[in-house]
Amino acid sequence: MYIFLRTILLVSLIGFYAPSSLAKLTIKITKGIEGTVPVAIVPFGWQGPAMKAPLDLATIINADLDSSGVFKTLSRRDMLTTPTKADQIRFRNWQALGQEYMVIGKVNEVSQDQYQIQFQLFNVYKGQQHLGYRFTTSKQNLRKAAHSISDKIYEKLTGKKGIFSSRIAYITTTALAKKQKLYELIIADADGSRPRRITASKEPLMSPAWSPDGKKIAYVSFENKRSAIYIQTLSNKKRIKVASYPRINGAPSFSPDGTRLALTLSKDGSPDIYILNLIDKSLFKLTKSFGIDTEPSWSPDGKTIIYTSDRGGKPQLYTISSSGGQSRRVTFDGDYNARGQFSPDGKSIAMVHANNGDYRIAVMDMASRSIDVLTAGRYDEAPSFSPNGEMILYASKKGRQHVLSAISIDGRMQRNLAFNKGEVREPAWSP
């Protein structure tokens, strides 16, 4: 009866907070340098019954490339012409504007809800095409198409994978009456557009973790007053409860092959790291210290797990083979090193690093063990690598407001992801 009532409450609550009320996210570059590689994204041409294209692809591509910190884009106001075909380009004019690269394209509505997109990337000095694609998509996927064009351009010009098609997950909290809060797990595009609610609860939601294929999310929910870990499939919203042992069920982390989940349980005493086999449901206890062991994260090859432990008195990072064995302490600098996460190439780890009461995001090179402190906040936490390893997304505080920030791993570029209401925390960048 009671559970039934709670379900009604939750459902009515979710119904009340319709998707339109989701906090809107906007990204501002707060630090650093503009990019140095000049590129002009010319407005795409349009052919169709309507006056203009349903979406201005060039604007989205422009914003993506701007946000990378690599490119310096040309304002439309400064363009002398807006060619949409290769033979319309006068490269000398673009050279005079100091451009190294330019992108042209067009969108044709070929039939009902079928849009043919074509784009080309040129080297302005050589007058040569670097890249050219033509493909067809639906209206609903036009934004996705723009992001994947950005990815292609970024990869061609930098040699690194673009991250504009990736997504971010995060938890928002909104104050309700009677000192209650609404917790929502949200997924949005990497540029903050298209926020979608994954789940909502009046009790805490924590620690979202992506499956390696990006199709599922694991998270911790206190919706039944006790912690439990759920894995939810994004396409159909179906979820399964994978851990609800007595006491802590926390810090889920998928293995790189997606078949296992590392997690923290305290059912047998102190919080320890366990590995749950998602296929045969077997549970394996990986660490056995008397202190706190938590926040496991897998190396990209699946062989090593990094985790936080206070067995030495203060929280520090340790590694252990994912099949068990001896733990090795890896951090020695600072009073507090926690929530380690391997970079996608496995060569470095991001962490929360505190000295003298300031909690900041740092990256440690695993070979040299040298630590670079990237941020200058006092409450920076929850670092998450972008899929190409170039940026780290993290939670921070601006005044009393919880915000998300992203910083490049060389520390040169920082952006704030600002929300128009509520608080936001615990970001997780998709694979």
Place this chain on the structure above:
Amino acid sequence: MVTIELVFYYLGAKENRIPLFIISFLMGFQMSLNKIILFCVVCTSILSGCSSTEEKKQGLLNGADADASTSGYSDGSLLGGEEFGDNANVDALGLGPEFRDPNNPLSKGIIYFRYDSSQIKPEFVEVVAAHSEYLKNHPSRNVILEGHADERGSREYNIALGEQRAKSIARMMKIQGVNSRQLEIVSYGEEKPASDGMDETAWQLNRRVEVVYQGK
């Protein structure tokens, strides 16, 4: 369904507190009458020993069916005032008058901790002992020991830290003879702060274990 909300206002010292009953019909769901959700809001004001500043305190503690959230307690020992009233669910749960007597350690239902520590500070040993004694004498009473941490540092680590704190209390209570069946531990880490402040004064209030008595 009828939800009866009982609101008590305690103003000033214990002898002149004024209970007000506000009964409101809140929601239209089906619910049996014995599943009444009780909300008790206890507002107390304490006079600081060295100034006349009034420190208003608010505690919200619910009965067995409602959300077990508590908030807004000010620790007198930190602010120079008098400790009183963190067991705001006293009346709703039918606990004895000793829980309302500010001179009785049972009136203190929150135990505070140092930064990144789950060691019980000497000044709280008496409080834990009083609750242990009560639980031994009332074997049908159960408590949830809710562990909390301040906001600094990573969230999952703080969940673990909150649990270590709650476990310290549970361990002492068991040593003092409490049956472990009467004790349940939940850690909320930094998710449910008592104070939203961003300084040591607030953080001190947030590093805590709340002894939350359950309905019989």
